[in-house]
Ligand code: PEP
């Protein structure tokens with residue numbers, strides 16, 4: 001059960017103390033207090049854990065300072081929507097808002113290789129008004145003899161250059177909890193010129209100990225990738241591990257699922273699940289067309305499959321796009337064949353702007369149909 005307090009209630013207010021005193025005396029029930037950062041205000045949510053079936057929502061609603069009481073299912077207790085369309089969602093990080101009604105594009109290198117390529121990538125992003133990127137330093141590779149990423153050695157120049165080109169948030173995968181401290185140290189040493197959204201890759205979706213460690217820290221928000229060989233429900237439960245440990249600033253990323261039914265694409269594109277995740281949870285939803293499609297093939301219309309897939313995600317209301325670019329794909333150490341060219345960045349962004357406009361028009365149409373404004 002979740003008790004949502006009035007937005008103006010603070011920890012020192014009379015109502016807060018009376019209500020918490022009351023709740024703490026209920027037998028067999030433990031509680032956890034969560035602060036949820038909304039666009040305008042911070043909400044206090046109190047989670048009641050234990051045998052809550054016999055509790056009366058009405059009685060709880062009557063306690064001082066209580067705005068709403070939501071009876072939740074066992075699944076995705078914190079990240080779930082629990083059929084409450086008004087539940088606050090989203091968060092702000094380093095000046096960028098991530099929510100179920102915003103759209104942020106994270107174009108960048110699958111893997112950092114040289115400082116020159118990082119700089120060329122970031123300069124192109126700055127020239128196109130972009131403030132987010134992706135930069136892989138720690139790469140989980142299928143083959144142990146493949147390039148594993150430069151790891152912490154590349155962080156100083158990646159962060160310096162990000163600051164130089166006005167990048168606010170870098171999506172960066174980590175494969176071990178020690179990487180959190182490495183990123184923290186490097187950011188500190190560089191004078192915090194940028195921010196990092198820590199990425200959990202599809203190979204680690206159910207690495208529960210890694211999820212718990214990432215969930216215990218509050219410094220970095222998380223980009224959480226759907227597992228490639230498990231159900232959506234299993235992936236959403238895994239994401240809840242982050243929130244249950246204390247970090248609910250999570251963006252959920254669709255990146256295709258592994259089956260040869262998706263051939264000739266690298267994975268079977270699963271972007272039709274964007275609205276499903278928005279309905280079941282309050283996580284903003286990201287789509288990754290690069291790792292879903294995995295090639296630069298195009299249709300007879302001249303549009304790359306990868307761009308068609310990205311547009312499909314955005315037309316369906318996706319809130320973030322994670323996409324591989326490279327200044328010289330032939331020299332890329334990881335995933336060159338699926339990288340878009342810097343000369344295609346403007347085209348890609350214009351194409352997504354059209355898709356977003358289409359989504360906004362679809363939203364207006366739906367609101368008219370439902371008599372909302
Ligand atoms: C990536 O984004 O670089 C990546 C490895 O993706 P995934 O975990 O989806 O394979």
Ligand code: MN
Nearest residue numbers: 110291334335
């Ligand atoms: Mn990749």
